[in-house]
Amino acid sequence: MTEQTTAEYIFPTYKRWPITFQAAAGSTIEDTDGKVYTDLMSGIGTVNFGHTHPRITAAVKAQLEQGWHASNFFHYDSQKQAARTLAELSGLNAAFFANSGAEANEGAIKLARKATGKTTIVTFHQSFHGRTTGSMAATGQPAVHSGFGPVLEGFTYVPFNDITAVKEAVDQNTAAVMLEIVQGEGGVKLGDAEFYKAVEQVAKEHGALVIVDEVQTGIGRTGRTFAFEHYGMRPSIVTSAKALGNGFPVGAVLAEASLVDAFGPGTHGSTFGGNPLAMSAVNAVLNELTEEQLAEVSRRGEAVQKKLNEALHNNPFVHEVRGLGMMIGIECIGPVTDIMTKLRSDGVLVLNAGPNVLRLLPPLNIPDPLLDEATDQLIHILQAYAEEYA
Structure with a gap:
């Protein structure tokens, strides 16, 4: 050597x-x-x-002295508080906590397929959803896929901001349409207001869900808590991470009430997801969001x-x-x-x-x-x- x-x-x-x-x-x-x-x-x-940030740092330090992990077999008041606040801010009903945006997007993909019984996820060219196997497959950038063998099946990629392409791609086997409101890694690209609403309508007509990836746009970055609020959308699933803990590793899957039963005991999990340190950071961040x-x-x-x-x-x-x-x-x-x-x-x-x-x-x-x-x-x-x- x-x-x-x-x-x-x-x-x-x-x-x-x-x-x-x-x-x-x-x-x-x-x-x-x-x-x-x-x-x-x-x-x-x-x-x-x-x-x-002094108040966020103080919250994490205080939790550090009380303990930072006991597993999700325990109830955590801080986790319940974070879930409740995120539900109120997003208009959704339940949260699953993970450790990153990629993990959150993996959870969203699993939830959409489990809840609908369908397999195909429609995503967009130049999108970015992560580098784990599922989130990489959801990403509409060939360079991200290159060199890793067969990409996980079940994803269809269409041009962003092209509702005609969405209509052609969505069918009765579509579990969800997954999109970013602003494509961050894809060049800070925005769609038209009509496009976002049309995506919801097309998905609804075919019994598909809408997943909005707010990993980069969420928690105030665009002037709203979540970017989808700018366009009056009501997505079924929203993912968040990055700024959710002000840089402390944490991610979240937020979902509407009709999807809660699809993630019953044993269907999904995370050893460190929702741990007390992360939850102390999340709650402190959300307290700062006015x-x-x-x-x-x-x-x-x-x-x-x-x-x-x-x-x-x-x-x-x-x-x-x-x-x-x-x-x-x-x-x-x-x-x-x-x-x-x-x-x-x-x-x-x-x-x-x-x-x-x-x-x-x-x-x-x-x-x-x-x-x-x-x-x-x-x-x-x-x-x-x-x-x-x-």
Whole structure:
């Protein structure tokens, strides 16, 4: 065996940046060299209330001292509280708690098939639902499937925002139509309001369910608790994770009352799902979610989009600025890797969503001066890059 560096003992599944994490607070991250970065990615849309939020941190610390695991053979008041609050916020009736978005989506797929007795799930091109076997199969991106042998059967992929394609794909064997309101990994793409309502109607006509994946859009990211609320939808199943615990590992499947009996004793489970530490984080997060704050997310998101559009509308490298709330994509005509590198050098962290889209997911409570400064830096670099690119 040849001598290895420490990094080589970790599977190289991530294209890691040349940054070693030291600490984080609010909307900033500090590396081991003492450099401080403005975080416009929120841990890939997880720390919606910022890093080390004092009340969320205090809640988890308090539970840590009382115990962090006893198994789901026990009742947990904190789990009941989280389920009740999520039911009230979503308009649904029951929750199953898991550890991640992928697990939540696996649970949603199982629930839809078990409850309907049908097998096919219709999903969309450029969707992303996770990397476990079932959630990977639900994902409409061939690159995510590549190299893993036969993909799990029972999934049909159609173009996003194309109701004609949905009508052609849904039939009497369709258990559910599964969609994101905003395709995050797929390029921060939104559908039309008519599309979402039509999806519900088509599903209803064929006795199929509607699963809305809110793993990235949920818990206030778009200016509503859940993004489906923008369009008056009433999905049968909703999945959540990421920001649900402000970065603490947790996921949830939320479902309507008619589906509760399908998940009876022994049908599904999770050793760590719904553990007291996760539930303390969830309840603290939901306590922070207020109508006033959601209104601010919408206002600030619209302001950032307006600022970007006004500054970049003549930029030959920028094709479009789009988004919903504090989930914003800047589609460019070429790869954005160099832009991200330049921003990191200037102390601003952003994500991509595919090769040509910059994705902004700042903490919902990022201070205005910090957000303005980071947005100005982004505009400056895009303008300078356009001149070089031309």
